[in-house]
Amino acid sequence: MEILGATLRICLDDPKTLDESVLFYERLTGSRALRFERGGVSVAAVGCFLLMTGPEPELEVLRKVAATIAVDDVDVARDRLAEVGARVVAGPVPTPVGRNLIAAHPDGSVFEYVDRRRP
Numbered sequence: 087m088e089i090l091g092a093t094l095r096i097c098l099d100d101p102k103t104l105d106e107s108v109l110f111y112e113r114l115t116g117s118r119a120l121r122f123e124r125g126g127v128s129v130a131a132v133g134c135f136l137l138m139t140g141p142e143p144e145l146e147v148l149r150k151v152a153a154t155i156a157v158d159d160v161d162v163a164r165d166r167l168a169e170v171g172a173r174v175v176a177g178p179v180p181t182p183v184g185r186n187l188i189a190a191h192p193d194g195s196v197f198e199y200v201d202r203r204r205p
Contacts, residue, residue: 087166091134093154095198098139104128111135122182151188154198160185163199 098104108119108130115133122129127140127148138148157163160178167174167189175196177187184202191197 087163088158090156090158092156093131093134093136095136095138095148095151095153097145097149098137099142099145101128101139104130104137104139107137108132111137120183124182151196151198154186154200157199157201159203160187160199160201163187163201164189167199 098107111132112119117133119130119132125144127138127144130137136154164174164178164187171192172189175188175190178185181200184200186198186200188196188198
């Protein structure tokens, strides 16, 4: 499994702050935001930052995920994670740009693994 990078996850309590946060991170990174909706959550990916806002029950779940890790292939990641003692909590499932899964590591930390392979 090759790890290609990581994305820092930021949950915004107030949906009204998403637009101004996107502007800040676009200026900070020099990147344009990729915006989409998923499960009632508004998401903006800006450089290595993933800004999310939505209903509190959804944010409560999202806050439990420490970071998003980009990999070359989620299926390979799933197999490797199982080999080393992690537990796949959800997925793989399709996303707007590829696939993802959520895994709990033996130390209790939870990470999202994503690829850009369309199913």
